[in-house]
Amino acid sequence: MKILVTGGCGYIGSHTVIDLIEEGFEVISIDNFSNSHESVQNVLSSVSKRAFKNYAIDLCNLESTKQVFEKEGKIDGVIHFAAFKYVDESVRQPLKYYQNNLNSLLNILACCKEFKVKQFVFSSSCSVYGNAKLLPVDEQCPLAEAESPYAQTKVIGEQIIQDFVKAHQSKATLLRYFNPVGAHPSGLIGEQAKQGAPNIFPRLTATLRGKYEEFVIAGNDYPTPDGTCVRDYIHVCDIAHAHTLAFKWLSQQKEDSLCEVFNLGSGNGVSVLELVKAFQEANSLKLNYSFGPRREGDVIAIYADNRKAKELLKWEAAKSLNEMMQSAWEWDKKIHTEAI
Numbered sequence: 026m027k028i029l030v031t032g033g034c035g036y037i038g039s040h041t042v043i044d045l046i047e048e049g050f051e052v053i054s055i056d057n058f059s060n061s062h063e064s065v066q067n068v069l070s071s072v073s074k075r076a077f078k079n080y081a082i083d084l085c086n087l088e089s090t091k092q093v094f095e096k097e098g099k100i101d102g103v104i105h106f107a108a109f110k111y112v113d114e115s116v117r118q119p120l121k122y123y124q125n126n127l128n129s130l131l132n133i134l135a136c137c138k139e140f141k142v143k144q145f146v147f148s149s150s151c152s153v154y155g156n157a158k159l160l161p162v163d164e165q166c167p168l169a170e171a172e173s174p175y176a177q178t179k180v181i182g183e184q185i186i187q188d189f190v191k192a193h194q195s196k197a198t199l200l201r202y203f204n205p206v207g208a209h210p211s212g213l214i215g216e217q218a219k220q221g222a223p224n225i226f227p228r229l230t231a232t233l234r235g236k237y238e239e240f241v242i243a244g245n246d247y248p249t250p251d252g253t254c255v256r257d258y259i260h261v262c263d264i265a266h267a268h269t270l271a272f273k274w275l276s277q278q279k280e281d282s283l284c285e286v287f288n289l290g291s292g293n294g295v296s297v298l299e300l301v302k303a304f305q306e307a308n309s310l311k312l313n314y315s316f317g318p319r320r321e322g323d324v325i326a327i328y329a330d331n332r333k334a335k336e337l338l339k340w341e342a343a344k345s346l347n348e349m350m351q352s353a354w355e356w357d358k359k360i361h362t363e364a365i
């Protein structure tokens with residue numbers, strides 16, 4: 026089966042490409058390198074031991090996107106990762122996010138319709154839940170008012186796909202990721218965003234490399250066991266493998282117009298303070314940290330009820346927090362000592 030992965034050179038996309046190839050799929054990608062590096066193509070070829078083909082085009086350009094479908098012939102399914110992903114930036118530049126994330130989705134769906142591609146997997150996010158009342162949060166939880174234009178593109182994206190699936194007798198899964206971290210065991214792929222990522226790990230590792238004097242934990246007066254926010258960290262390889270399983274599962278479903286939502290989280294709530302301690306322990310390091318004020322828009326606590334993905338997709342979040350912390354630090358050291 027041939028799968029088109031969009032954003033296949035990005036963080037989660039690149040891990041998924043490897044997983045799909047290992048499971049016997051033929052994979053092509055569309056990625057314009059707006060947040061990834063051209064060198065990832067060669068790395069993916071060498072890790073997978075196959076020539077990996079990426080089309081460096083912008084999905085917001087419908088004509089170029091169509092040409093890929095025309096050139097490639099039969100495509101059995103699309104896994105759509107390509108999007109901009111920074112919450113803070115989306116607040117400052119909402120149009121950039123609505124334009125890129127929604128136009129690319131509309132164009133890829135238009136191609137699916139025209140070229141009769143019936144299986145679609147979408148990268149959504151736990152940000153659609155906002156501050157959930159009941160934890161762990163399951164897929165039935167009503168969606169909250171989006172906290173940012175980024176989260177809003179995921180809410181709207183899910184809705185667009187639900188409507189599309191109904192109208193065009195397709196099948197889709199909406200995968201709501203919690204907090205992906207870590208890197209591939211080969212040591213050759215990991216997160217290497219073009220733009221300095223404002224997430225917790227890049228700040229934490231930059232502190233260890235001496236860029237900041239201390240790592241400031243935003244808020245320690247939340248109503249959580251140690252006062253810091255609680256998140257659900259999940260190894261990127263586990264997230265990647267869930268896509269392969271979701272695609273296989275979709276292929277087995279006989280029903281037309283099927284759209285199923287799955288949470289992809291470990292199911293464990295880990296506080297930011299616990300994360301910092303786990304990181305130090307896993308890597309035998311000492312990090313200078315302190316507590317600062319809360320950050321606007323931060324959800325207090327969220328972690329997944331992942332039973333649906335376990336039951337239907339036969340998926341397990343197999344890798345431990347320790348493995349996440351070690352591989353994240355190994356990868357960070359590598360990209361800061363070598364020009365990849």
Ligand SMILES: NC(=O)c1ccc[n+]([C@@H]2O[C@H](COP(=O)([O-])OP(=O)(O)OC[C@H]3O[C@@H](n4cnc5c(N)ncnc54)[C@H](O)[C@@H]3O)[C@@H](O)[C@H]2O)c1
Nearest residue numbers: 032035036037056057058059060061083084107108148150
């Ligand atoms: N990483 C996370 O913490 C996280 C959490 C929840 C959801 N997600 C979602 O998962 C998906 C993948 O995230 P990621 O962390 O791998 O991000 P990423 O930025 O590493 O990868 C996205 C890739 O898409 C490409 N891209 C973006 N817009 C494009 C366009 N118009 N045309 C062609 N290529 C384009 C970028 O160059 C990049 O390589 C995104 O949809 C993101 O919103 C990520």
